[in-house]
Amino acid sequence: MVQEEQNTENGAGGDGLSEAVTLALRDVVDPELGINIVDLGLVYGVEVEEAAALITMTLTSPGCPAGGQIMDGARDAAQTVDGIDEATVKLVWKPFWTPDKIDARVRAMMGF
DSSP states (O other), rough: OOOOOOOOOTTHHHHHHHHHHHHHHHHHHTTTTTTTTTTTTTTEEEEEEEEEEEEEESSSSSSOOTTTHHHHHHHHHHTTSOOOEEEEEEESSSOOOOOGGSOOHHHHTOOO
8 A cells, every 4th residue: 555655845745756756757768769658658557655666667578678778767767756765666567568558649649
């Protein structure tokens, strides 16, 4: 269960920190596609308990050559958020990523 700890600096609870981490994850770009991992639909969830973030995500394929770089980037980006002391990335393969998980406006720009 996600505990909503009050962040005294910005008044955000656990949900506010989850949103802040998600916003920070927009800075992590898949180097092959040039699109951030949130808009690509690679991030399945962000949970914050106390000062620890858990990012559940996938990659575009099990053999993604940039997988380590993307996962490290996600962890590092989350740890830049005020109120987050540590972040863990949980890599999952279900549901498997498909292009329909890309944000609709980005999909339209890509011609999907």
